[in-house]
């Protein structure tokens with residue numbers, strides 16, 4: 001078993017910083033009303049392992065622990081096979097029950113640095129119906145680049161959920177997938193981006209549901225979706241990129257391709 005204290009100092013510092021980020025981001029789940037009790041989790045890939053010639057690692061919350069108690073020192077460190085390393089936490093402290101799903105995503109989507117899972121009400125209601133959320137809002141085009149897809153029903157406990165997440169997201173620009181009759185999983189370049197996607201996923205799931213109560217909704221034309229997505233992903237905010245820097249952040253290709 002890999003032991004944290006045997007790792008190079010630089011990597012131990014990366015692990016510590018990742019633990020702090022993942023612990024802090026878990027507070028965003030109840031703050032944004034995305035979870036009840038402990039029903040949600042955040043993970044982030046530890047940077048620098050490849051440079052150190054070591055196996056990949058990620059940090060995830062311990063299973064079933066209250067968000068009030070999720071301090072950095074109880075964040076669990078796992079290999080990309082989902083195995084807990086000797087990370088300084090009590091041996092009895094088990095990683096999230098969704099660790100296998102997060103690990104599968106990290107093994108099969110190298111550009112992904114963060115994964116989030118919730119059971120947020122409106123997104124999970126769409127998942128209960130096996131129904132993709134149609135891209136009828138500019139906010140959906142901005143953040144999801146189109147519809148939010150539905151993934152297959154899969155039981156927890158092996159690679160089934162992770163495989164369903166990856167197989168679905170590989171066919172979409174969306175950083176969110178609604179796993180059928182379970183709930184949303186989101187990805188991002190880091191954990192903060194994945195948490196943002198989870199917040200935006202619940203917001204648009206609610207808005208589109210309300211709109212459909214009022215009447216028919218109309219999907220935005222694909223050319224407009226592509227234009228909105230390219231702008232938001234590359235120009236919005238304070239970090240506007242030059243044309244040569246622009247790419248699709250979720251899939252590493254040219255934006256709009």
Ligand SMILES: O=C(CO)[C@@H](O)[C@H](O)COP(=O)(O)O
Pocket residue numbers: 038039040041061062063064065095096097098117119156
């Ligand atoms: O869906 C499930 C359990 O069926 C999980 O997503 C839990 O809701 C969160 O589990 P932990 O991360 O606390 O283990």
